[in-house]
Amino acid sequence: MNPRHQLGILGGGQLGRMLGLAAAPLGLTCSFYEPSGSDCPAALLGPVMGDQEHSDEAVHAFLASADVFTYEFENIDIRLVERIAQHKPVYPGLESLRLTQNRLYEKSLFAELDIPTASWLAVNSRAELEAAMNTLGLPLVLKTTTQGYDGKGQFILRVPEDVTDAWQHLGANGPLIAEQFITFRREMSIIAVRDLQGHTATYPLTENVHLKGILSHSLTPAPEVSVAIEQTAVRYMDSLLTRLNHVGVLTLELFETDNGLLANEMAPRVHNSGHWSIEGALCSQFENHIRAVLGLPLGSTRCPRPTAMINLIGQPPERADILGLSGAHLHLYGKSPRPGRKLGHITLSADSHVELKQRMLDIAPYLPNPMALSA
Amino acid sequence: MNPRHQLGILGGGQLGRMLGLAAAPLGLTCSFYEPSGSDCPAALLGPVMGDQEHSDEAVHAFLASADVFTYEFENIDIRLVERIAQHKPVYPGLESLRLTQNRLYEKSLFAELDIPTASWLAVNSRAELEAAMNTLGLPLVLKTTTQGYDGKGQFILRVPEDVTDAWQHLGANGPLIAEQFITFRREMSIIAVRDLQGHTATYPLTENVHLKGILSHSLTPAPEVSVAIEQTAVRYMDSLLTRLNHVGVLTLELFETDNGLLANEMAPRVHNSGHWSIEGALCSQFENHIRAVLGLPLGSTRCPRPTAMINLIGQPPERADILGLSGAHLHLYGKSPRPGRKLGHITLSADSHVELKQRMLDIAPYLPNPMALSA
Numbered sequence: 218m219n220p221r222h223q224l225g226i227l228g229g230g231q232l233g234r235m236l237g238l239a240a241a242p243l244g245l246t247c248s249f250y251e252p253s254g255s256d257c258p259a260a261l262l263g264p265v266m267g268d269q270e271h272s273d274e275a276v277h278a279f280l281a282s283a284d285v286f287t288y289e290f291e292n293i294d295i296r297l298v299e300r301i302a303q304h305k306p307v308y309p310g311l312e313s314l315r316l317t318q319n320r321l322y323e324k325s326l327f328a329e330l331d332i333p334t335a336s337w338l339a340v341n342s343r344a345e346l347e348a349a350m351n352t353l354g355l356p357l358v359l360k361t362t363t364q365g366y367d368g369k370g371q372f373i374l375r376v377p378e379d380v381t382d383a384w385q386h387l388g389a390n391g392p393l394i395a396e397q398f399i400t401f402r403r404e405m406s407i408i409a410v411r412d413l414q415g416h417t418a419t420y421p422l423t424e425n426v427h428l429k430g431i432l433s434h435s436l437t438p439a440p441e442v443s444v445a446i447e448q449t450a451v452r453y454m455d456s457l458l459t460r461l462n463h464v465g466v467l468t469l470e471l472f473e474t475d476n477g478l479l480a481n482e483m484a485p486r487v488h489n490s491g492h493w494s495i496e497g498a499l500c501s502q503f504e505n506h507i508r509a510v511l512g513l514p515l516g517s518t519r520c521p522r523p524t525a526m527i528n529l530i531g532q533p534p535e536r537a538d539i540l541g542l543s544g545a546h547l548h549l550y551g552k553s554p555r556p557g558r559k560l561g562h563i564t565l566s567a568d569s570h571v572e573l574k575q576r577m578l579d580i581a582p583y584l585p586n587p588m589a590l591s592a
Numbered sequence: 593m594n595p596r597h598q599l600g601i602l603g604g605g606q607l608g609r610m611l612g613l614a615a616a617p618l619g620l621t622c623s624f625y626e627p628s629g630s631d632c633p634a635a636l637l638g639p640v641m642g643d644q645e646h647s648d649e650a651v652h653a654f655l656a657s658a659d660v661f662t663y664e665f666e667n668i669d670i671r672l673v674e675r676i677a678q679h680k681p682v683y684p685g686l687e688s689l690r691l692t693q694n695r696l697y698e699k700s701l702f703a704e705l706d707i708p709t710a711s712w713l714a715v716n717s718r719a720e721l722e723a724a725m726n727t728l729g730l731p732l733v734l735k736t737t738t739q740g741y742d743g744k745g746q747f748i749l750r751v752p753e754d755v756t757d758a759w760q761h762l763g764a765n766g767p768l769i770a771e772q773f774i775t776f777r778r779e780m781s782i783i784a785v786r787d788l789q790g791h792t793a794t795y796p797l798t799e800n801v802h803l804k805g806i807l808s809h810s811l812t813p814a815p816e817v818s819v820a821i822e823q824t825a826v827r828y829m830d831s832l833l834t835r836l837n838h839v840g841v842l843t844l845e846l847f848e849t850d851n852g853l854l855a856n857e858m859a860p861r862v863h864n865s866g867h868w869s870i871e872g873a874l875c876s877q878f879e880n881h882i883r884a885v886l887g888l889p890l891g892s893t894r895c896p897r898p899t900a901m902i903n904l905i906g907q908p909p910e911r912a913d914i915l916g917l918s919g920a921h922l923h924l925y926g927k928s929p930r931p932g933r934k935l936g937h938i939t940l941s942a943d944s945h946v947e948l949k950q951r952m953l954d955i956a957p958y959l960p961n962p963m964a965l966s967a
Binding site for chain 2: 238241242243244246261262263495499500512516517522533536540541543544546547548549550551561566
């Protein structure tokens, strides 16, 4: 049987959906593997397969459904990806996936490439946590090494007595990592894409503002970025892409501190902080990821006008409220409302950062969730 | 049964497909009625219903599938639309559809609204054709009054002896219309959208270049348009939208002549000459049509950078050739190749018309079909 689709995507969430929407105009279609069932955001764009057990039947059906494979999320069972990679190309490759699935591997890679980070120590026992507290000082951030995202699997120790609580919360979650608490001016991310021939293209630095551990909104290009900072971020990204022999989109989260940029973590995939690129860049992160993994030339990552992305969390807004605002673009993922759930996002573009800030103030009253506008 | 979709679209071709792609980010889904079968471009975006006989079963299933209805093409059986309109809202309304299905009605409407056109006469017999030739002179364009598009159903008489050929070609096709052959400087179109409250938004004039009766490419904003010409086109469009109580996108094709603008024909729908708006306008014709027919506020029709649209006809290009060109966007409709068939289009944007022209020259060698570049 000839595969009916060019791209098989592990995961059927909003990232899969937006990849599918970017594939369609190129005349490319996707199949999806989503164990949680076919009632997922990506289901609009192609067939959904998969089961919780990753049965041979489900995996073989998925393998037969497409030519090339990718994933929308790094916290997936790597054995599943290995099974697929035995038969067909998977991009980004297993090395990119392995290293980003584990904070210890990731931090070690940053160290290997001379990319500065917060000081950190591996923690495998309560005694090691106490030792880390003594070495790194307080506050201290204790994190699981795997499965963390959107602030999940983290505990901040502020006083020595927090050790008990911290250990109670996370001690049973396998190997941990303790990181020095960073006082940063702001959080940023840089998103780049690398194709099969090794060509790269990098989007401008994005400024990200979080609320309760979840991305609230982002601004691109990040305002007031010095050339030195931008060049440093691009250099870090280039060394990561090359070292991983990465194919597809890679996202690097950074802290801007008084002592320069510190790497926080990375994701081998399209990223929430790159959603602005659908309207804000000449070629979106989604289209560029598809181009890269399917061996096509990369598109321009240029951002002609300052663009903001605002997440819609928990409750959807009234469509008419948002669409009534000049230049607002609405993206809803087809998910049912639930507290803390990312249901969609809004893109705003403007001719200047000043005008963009005004538009964000204009839109704020219509948002179902508060936006962290103080930043 | 609650309808599962917000919008039901009559027709499952590329216009339906691009409407479906524009609906998805708004969290809206579409069903389609396509008698020619479910292997159609729009099938990617939603269920496809319909049969050649418009059976009660098929029409009722379609009626039950959505809340509001629209069509992607005016050359459909108006009785089918009337059956739907008896039960649920259809936009644009029946008046818009009736008047644009028939060139005689359309030309009469233009006359009623003082919108100048080529001189014309109704032709119901060979004798009337000869009379029209005497009254209007040669060359003369003989057209069917219904079902014409992409240059189909037309015959140009250049010498009196052409009467026999012309009548042989079209005489059996019902009522005809004879139009004075217009020597024009160029063809243009203006696309506007009107919402349920009567608000309107108008895209800039587009210059269209045809080859063998099929749109080859278009340029927006049309270069070197005087304010007077732009205002005249907007005035014609406004009077049409108001007279028709139109809801949705309306396209008016115009000839620019030494004596000003002459209306050629109109279409109550998204139009090939508006495909540039997907990347070239802040809100595309597809999204604006959906917003209008679903009672949502209209989006901005602003075109920040000159944009060209190039049709891909007959054969698809090599994806990598097109995507390797800076700023090129590829849109393939998922149709199999066939001579003369519109398989997709390319959008090119640039910072100036000069740069845009250069990009069109750069892309020309990679096109499967020649582009009418002399214009």
